[in-house]
Amino acid sequence: MGIKLEPPVNGSKFGYFMVNPEDPSKSAEDVEKEYAAGFAAMEASHCRPDTS
Numbered sequence: 001m002g003i004k005l006e007p008p009v010n011g012s013k014f015g016y017f018m019v020n021p022e023d024p025s026k027s028a029e030d031v032e033k034e035y036a037a038g039f040a041a042m043e044a045s046h047c048r049p050d051t052s
Contacts, residue, residue: 003042
């Protein structure tokens with residue numbers, strides 16, 4: 001069982017995380033792939049904000 005972003009029905013969830021500084025050697029495409037994979041791992045791809 002992995003980490004899930006959303007709380008269970010009628011539940012709540014508290015969490016915190018650290019965001020590392022941007023790595024200037026990574027392309028925007030690589031960063032997008034990493035974020036997409038991270039949200040997918042938490043079964044929360046539908047929670048990503050549209051930043052386009």
